[in-house]
Amino acid sequence: MRLSFGPEVEAFRDELGTFLDEHAPAEALAGYDFADSGAETRVDLIPQWARDWQATLFDHGWMIPGYPRELGGRDATPVQTLVYLEEMARRRIPRSLHFPGYAIVAPSLLEFGDDAQQALVAPAIRGDTVWCIGMSEPNAGSDLAGLQTRAELDGDRFVVNGQKVWTSYAMVAEKCFVYVRTNPNVPKHRGISLLIVDMDTPGIDVRPLRHISGAANFAEVFFTDVEVPAANVVGEVNDGWRITQGSLAHERAGLWVEGVCRLESTVQSLVDVAHRQGMDHDSGVRRQLAAFYEQAASLRALGYKGFASFAQGSSAPEHSYLKMATSELGKAAYELGMQLQGPYAPARDSERGEENGRWANMFFMSFANTIAGGSSEIQRNIIAQRVLGLPRA
């Protein structure tokens, strides 16, 4: 057990710091609170500065440090990657405003894609191609394997019919990872395939859905006789379930650092709000905030502990714990931020509300975090069955 990772790793941190000081644009430094919240004031889902910033990170090997140069990295070690995520989160600098491409598509194609598909990886990471993920359907949410969108092989192409929903970025994406049913006559996990679909293919209809916040950054996507080249299947036909398991794991592995850092900075902001609201001597508020601090600090320790075994090659159940805990706590913390404002709790009013309604906005946005990417209930199922070894019903 050691408190620091040693001088080489700290040198890596310094190098990153120097790069960020030199290159990070003002918009990125403004923090990701609003940047990724899809606040209704933002017209452009992926503004030009964000595209430029992602490309800059890629070109300097700082987009995914663990990858090789040609994929926007620098062959960093797992520990260096951890330090990278920590430093970015601490400074609240977003890497990208659209995660599907670099976080889900790229690792999935690297693992399962053929040569032609490998060529899509670099532009996905650099953000040159915007991707969306078509997993969820009206009747397939947590129970993803129940998806019904059909793809039938007809010579050298698939014909796709069906509907996806909650598809983030669908209205700006060039390509989509679409999970489809290719064999309806076998148990549901065994008849699923993954297709790469160009979003400008005839027969695709994208209907934006407004978020709870009022912004539209996800959509319903309808597929009517959409023709997709047979070569666009990723991995083997009917073997798509395996890829879903991989992509969700990729999504989770690095997220905890962001979740924890975000929680810590939220607790600090809550202390400031309490001061401004004259609640800093209220013993109930003080204990509540101390309890948040305790939880954030101990979750950070838990994340590092999980990382220790993760870096040594064993699986780390800590990531399910952290996904569940940081999303639940974040929600509670934002709600406290509202409560500290008494009768102005719901205010989004520059005259009265704290920080122009930040707390109410973030509270509303935070509902998504305990639903998307495996809801808190699903995380508990995973922990109970895969970590604790409890029997399925």
Place this chain on the structure above:
Amino acid sequence: MDFTLTDEQQMLRDTARTLLAKECPTALVRAHIEDPSVADALWLRLADFAPLAAGPLSDLCLFVEETGYVAAPGPFFATTALFASVLAAAGDDRAQAAQAGEITGTVALAGVDGVWRPNDDPVKCFVPEADRVDWVAVVEPGPTVRVVPPAVLSTRLLNTVDWSRRLFEVEVADVDEASTPIDGAALERAVRCAIVALAAEQVGTARRLFDMALEYAKQRVQFDHPIGSFQAIQHRLADLSLAVERADAAAQYAAMTVDADHDDARRAAHVAKAAAGTAATRAAKDSIQVHGGIGYTWEHDLHLFIRRAYGAEAWLGTTGWHHDQLAALLFDA
């Protein structure tokens, strides 16, 4: 931060686990309720590990966690985590004897409010094992330390739900022993070590309660299914395991910060004790709920650990007290 245990630490943990499972069965914890002297033989075995008190807190915590897992009675904690470090801070060479496992000792410091800081109260409270140790280090304002044999003290056992840790109120009558000054910061650091060690011990107790619940959930069948297949039970245990893992990580982190004399040590100690207290008391309640009626019986061992959990929660600062200290650091620093 690197939480990987070294090979030696891994070995220490395994040794402690095996030794304590053998030397401290629940039968001993039960016998100790009527006759505290049954802990003497256990101390003789554990004394071999008293030298951990002279090493890194991280290592002592690994051992102490396992004592919490078996709710070990006796003077090990008081001697290694309190007495040895307070005497070392005072430059008293009985510290070495305690670290060698040659003598046992305890510390009298908290007043009636249970806060472990120098105070004027004539009666010192929450003193562990005060009647059965070789020496009691009484800390008085100054701060100074006076090391006396229990015989010169008037002691009163505080009756609590936890019989595995016996706490006393002690009063020093006129004594000849001289008092020596002790550096305030060094005393504070010694108390911090004890707080972190207690957090580690609580993690052990929480883990025991959790393990008992998990095992029972896998084995008890109702409605033709193991109760552990019911989602209400699964989710309760998932949440509880998070609380235990979180507390474990927090306690280990706190020990590392203390060992490194890191700026974060004060906060980390409060975090560790609060997280561990929360986890252990939650484990107590959840575990008995998962056990149903059998857990409510005297014959079942569960209550031994529920007792330990609630005793430890209240000692060396409750969760609420540690939250107040944290709040002071967050708001007023």
